[in-house]
Amino acid sequence: MVETTRRGFASIRFLRTYGTVVAGLLIVLVFAVLSPDSFASLDNAINISRQISFLVIIALGATLVMSVGEFDLSVGAVASFGGVLSAKMAVAGYPIPICMLAPLAASLIIGFVNGWIVTRFRVLSFITTLAMGTILGGLNFKLTGGATVFENIPDSFRYLGQTEWGGLPLLSFLMLFMTVLFWYVMAHTPFGRKLYAIGGNESASRIAGVHVARNKNAAFALCAMLAALTGVLMASRLGSAHPTAGDGMFLSAYAAAFLGMTSFKEGIPNIWGTFVGAAIIGILANGLTILEVPTYMQDVITGCIVISAVLSQKLGRERKR
Amino acid sequence: MALLEVVRLYKTFGPHYALSDVHFDIMPGEVHGLVGENGAGKSTFIKIVTGVYAPDSGKLVWQGNPVAIPGPDAARRLGINVVHQDRHLIPSFTGYENLFLGLDYPRKAAGMRVDWKAMRSRAKRMAEEFGVALDMSKPAAHMSPPEKTMLEILRAMMLDCKLLILDEPTASLTDREAERLFMLIRQLTEQGTAVLYVSHRMEEILRLSDRITVFQNGRSMATVGRPEASKDRLITLMSSAGAMKSQALVKAVQVGEPLLEAKGLSTTDGKVRDIDLTVRQGEIVGLFGLAGSGRTELLETLYGLRDKAGGEVRFRGRRVAAASPRDSLDQGVVLIPEERKRDALVMDMTIRENMTLPVLKRFSGWWKMRRKAELAEARRWMEDLKVKAAGPEQTVGELSGGNQQKVVFARALLSSPVLFLCDEPTQAVDVMTREEIHRLLRDQADQGCGVLFVSSDLQEVLDISDRLYVLHGSRIAAELDNRDVTPEQVLAICYSQGKESELRHG
Numbered sequence: 001m002v003e004t005t006r007r008g009f010a011s012i013r014f015l016r017t018y019g020t021v022v023a024g025l026l027i028v029l030v031f032a033v034l035s036p037d038s039f040a041s042l043d044n045a046i047n048i049s050r051q052i053s054f055l056v057i058i059a060l061g062a063t064l065v066m067s068v069g070e071f072d073l074s075v076g077a078v079a080s081f082g083g084v085l086s087a088k089m090a091v092a093g094y095p096i097p098i099c100m101l102a103p104l105a106a107s108l109i110i111g112f113v114n115g116w117i118v119t120r121f122r123v124l125s126f127i128t129t130l131a132m133g134t135i136l137g138g139l140n141f142k143l144t145g146g147a148t149v150f151e152n153i154p155d156s157f158r159y160l161g162q163t164e165w166g167g168l169p170l171l172s173f174l175m176l177f178m179t180v181l182f183w184y185v186m187a188h189t190p191f192g193r194k195l196y197a198i199g200g201n202e203s204a205s206r207i208a209g210v211h212v213a214r215n216k217n218a219a220f221a222l223c224a225m226l227a228a229l230t231g232v233l234m235a236s237r238l239g240s241a242h243p244t245a246g247d248g249m250f251l252s253a254y255a256a257a258f259l260g261m262t263s264f265k266e267g268i269p270n271i272w273g274t275f276v277g278a279a280i281i282g283i284l285a286n287g288l289t290i291l292e293v294p295t296y297m298q299d300v301i302t303g304c305i306v307i308s309a310v311l312s313q314k315l316g317r318e319r320k321r
Numbered sequence: 322m323a324l325l326e327v328v329r330l331y332k333t334f335g336p337h338y339a340l341s342d343v344h345f346d347i348m349p350g351e352v353h354g355l356v357g358e359n360g361a362g363k364s365t366f367i368k369i370v371t372g373v374y375a376p377d378s379g380k381l382v383w384q385g386n387p388v389a390i391p392g393p394d395a396a397r398r399l400g401i402n403v404v405h406q407d408r409h410l411i412p413s414f415t416g417y418e419n420l421f422l423g424l425d426y427p428r429k430a431a432g433m434r435v436d437w438k439a440m441r442s443r444a445k446r447m448a449e450e451f452g453v454a455l456d457m458s459k460p461a462a463h464m465s466p467p468e469k470t471m472l473e474i475l476r477a478m479m480l481d482c483k484l485l486i487l488d489e490p491t492a493s494l495t496d497r498e499a500e501r502l503f504m505l506i507r508q509l510t511e512q513g514t515a516v517l518y519v520s521h522r523m524e525e526i527l528r529l530s531d532r533i534t535v536f537q538n539g540r541s542m543a544t545v546g547r548p549e550a551s552k553d554r555l556i557t558l559m560s561s562a563g564a565m566k567s568q569a570l571v572k573a574v575q576v577g578e579p580l581l582e583a584k585g586l587s588t589t590d591g592k593v594r595d596i597d598l599t600v601r602q603g604e605i606v607g608l609f610g611l612a613g614s615g616r617t618e619l620l621e622t623l624y625g626l627r628d629k630a631g632g633e634v635r636f637r638g639r640r641v642a643a644a645s646p647r648d649s650l651d652q653g654v655v656l657i658p659e660e661r662k663r664d665a666l667v668m669d670m671t672i673r674e675n676m677t678l679p680v681l682k683r684f685s686g687w688w689k690m691r692r693k694a695e696l697a698e699a700r701r702w703m704e705d706l707k708v709k710a711a712g713p714e715q716t717v718g719e720l721s722g723g724n725q726q727k728v729v730f731a732r733a734l735l736s737s738p739v740l741f742l743c744d745e746p747t748q749a750v751d752v753m754t755r756e757e758i759h760r761l762l763r764d765q766a767d768q769g770c771g772v773l774f775v776s777s778d779l780q781e782v783l784d785i786s787d788r789l790y791v792l793h794g795s796r797i798a799a800e801l802d803n804r805d806v807t808p809e810q811v812l813a814i815c816y817s818q819g820k821e822s823e824l825r826h827g
Contacts, residue, residue: 188689188690188692189685189688189689189690190681190682190684190685190690193674193678193681193690194678194681196667196670196674197667197670197674197678200667200668200669200670201663201666201667201668203663203664204658204663204664204665204666204667205667205678206626206646207624207626207646207656207658207664207665208646208650208678208679208732209646209647209649209650209651209678209679210647210678210679211647267669268669
């Protein structure tokens with residue numbers, strides 16, 4: 001009797017920690033059964049890994065900012081901005097590496113300004129970054145005149161987005177590299193520890209000598225940089241940049257991060273959780289498209305999955321008490 | 322017949338009696354003073370009468386009938402209302418909107434639209450009835466402290482209020498503002514409302530009250546009529562029985578060089594005024610003051626959490642310009658904050674992560690944390706301080722209060738401090754841990770550290786300090802060598818300073 005209860009608790013604990021991963025695997029299984037030829041193929045797996053690379057990278061940034069207890073609602077607009085800026089620079093004839101790097105540098109500054117306004121003047125990050133997103137949205141239209149930038153872009157602009165190594169997209173490698181890098185930063189460096197401490201208890205962190213403002217600014221800056229990188233990669237993939245190309249990414253990025261909070265480290269934003277969250281969203285989009293489910297229904301299903309993941313975690317916790 | 326009779330009320334929190342055999346009565350239309358040291362049980366009593374806590378035993382007799390007060394609503398229905406020192410008003414709401422808070426707004430015929438006109442005129446009538454000159458259409462945020470207090474009292478009177486409890490109502494008022502409040506109190510009692518007046522200010526208590534009840538250590542010591550009451554009599558009743566003299570270990574303290582010297586220290590918000598203070602190597606300096614006297618604020622200013630407006634701080638003889646917590650830590654100053662949950666620990670993180678947070682540099686290269694060294698260090702401190710936990714990887718939030726406080730101390734010790742700023746370091750910890758913390762601080766002092774020790778438990782301050790400062794109204798009211806100091810002496814300083822300091826900055 002005692003044994004079974006203990007085992008019962010252990011399994012609840014397992015589900016709380018890995019429930020989202022299990023759910024993700026179940027989704028894969030369902031699609032594989034429903035569509036054995038198209039979904040469950042190596043080509044499609046590679047395809048998915050490329051499709052989710054954008055979402056993973058932008059969601060990593062969202063996770064950083066969430067780990068200090070803030071939000072950055074400008075990530076979508078920053079992504080669009082990154083794409084537009086790199087494409088415009090490519091058209092203007094700047095060397096391609098510069099076209100790729102300049103948006104990252106510019107976005108570091110944008111993110112830092114976000115952080116500075118939040119920490120220096122104690123403005124809610126919600127408001128600050130919403131406004132920053134609006135400003136950039138306008139700027140993106142100004143830069144492009146509202147049209148897609150695609151003429152006179154040199155072929156080498158597409159290198160990052162279209163190169164494959166041994167049949168695998170460079171984008172997928174980049175995504176994995178970024179995930180591992182930021183996992184390492186968050187889990188094994190003093191900087192990551194400080195970010196989590198600030199998110200856990202800002203006042204206690206300040207008293208323990210952590211420079212709260214400085215570290216928060218860094219989180220905002222890195223978040224914006226990752227968003228801009230996403231935009232650059234999307235532009236490179238398509239060989240063109242639209243002024244609103246990244247805008248829609250912002251909701252999915254947070255959906256991924258919230259899904260991620262339900263796995264591995266319960267209730268705490270974490271890198272691998274975000275990766276899993278983004279993967280689930282990407283797999284759903286891919287599988288549902290293959291099954292010819294209309295896009296609007298995909299949104300409905302994705303939303304439902306986020307809500308049920310968060311709910312199921314809450315239920316598990318109540319049983320614990 | 323008494324309005325409220327309190328019969329043998331008991332209440333425990335854990336092993337401690339918060340209230341023990343409390344009995345007294347309140348007559349209709351009287352002002353009944355209630356005094357007692359910090360932690361004497363006044364707040365607990367108020368919470369029982371207003372239905373926030375249930376008593377363990379004893380009864381409340383309301384107008385001759387025993388009553389149970391299961392919640393704040395029940396108290397309000399009986400006619401018991403409380404006005405707290407921290408005000409419960411919605412800043413952006415106007416006076417009359419606040420007045421109707423929690424009540425049904427008057428409606429127009431259809432039952433949908435709020436009848437603002439009726440609200441306004443009712444508010445106006447209330448104000449006139451009680452002789453309060455107050456612009457009710459002003460948002461609460463734009464009201465002065467006394468106006469807010471009056472507004473809260475009026476709100477209490479909206480329902481038929483028979484007993485009004487005022488908890489430190491003049492804490493933020495100047496003398497002239499307080500006079501307005503006293504007029505209002507007289508108005509209320511003339512109409513038959515009883516007022517239970519809780520205050521640290523003896524002059525007010527003696528002036529306003531018809532009778533005064535004194536709490537000490539959770540007991541009601543006596544109820545005295547105004548004619549027989551005097552400040553000395555009340556203070557004697559308030560201070561702990563057996564007149565325990567300071568038990569500071571009689572030892573020749575080897576006092577060394579001054580570690581911390583503050584001169585004329587003030588903050589912009591006026592919570593710290595003109596403080597002169599010294600802490601030397603090898604001594605434990607007590608800092609006592611009543612609630613709101615600026616104890617916490619002083620420690621926070623010294624630690625670099627508050628902006629200095631004037632004065633200077635020297636640490637080991639060197640002037641400290643604008644300190645930040647980081648600078649303080651680097652110089653060997655640690656703060657044990659009063660609010661453990663809010664200011665000391667990251668509850669979601671492990672014991673190890675909490676301990677090493679201020680000294681991450683020691684356990685990392687420029688990029689990688691050395692987790693093994695970190696773990697070993699955390700283990701060592703857990704053993705040293707006898708932290709009871711599953712291991713260094715246990716989440717701090719799962720520990721008991723005493724063990725959490727040990728983690729806070731371990732973290733402090735990890736940065737090899739020379740000066741401890743302790744704000745209520747033994748609050749909400751068990752007796753054992755309390756002893757251990759006292760011993761630890763004494764050891765540290767013996768090794769040449771300095772300790773500035775704040776506690777609202779006067780006996781504790783007298784037991785542990787070599788020397789003590791008494792704070793009052795954000796200033797230092799006295800400095801005492803802790804030899805044969807009695808609690809009465811210290812309390813007398815706290816209570817007698819009231820008037821003059823008020824005049825000085827009022």
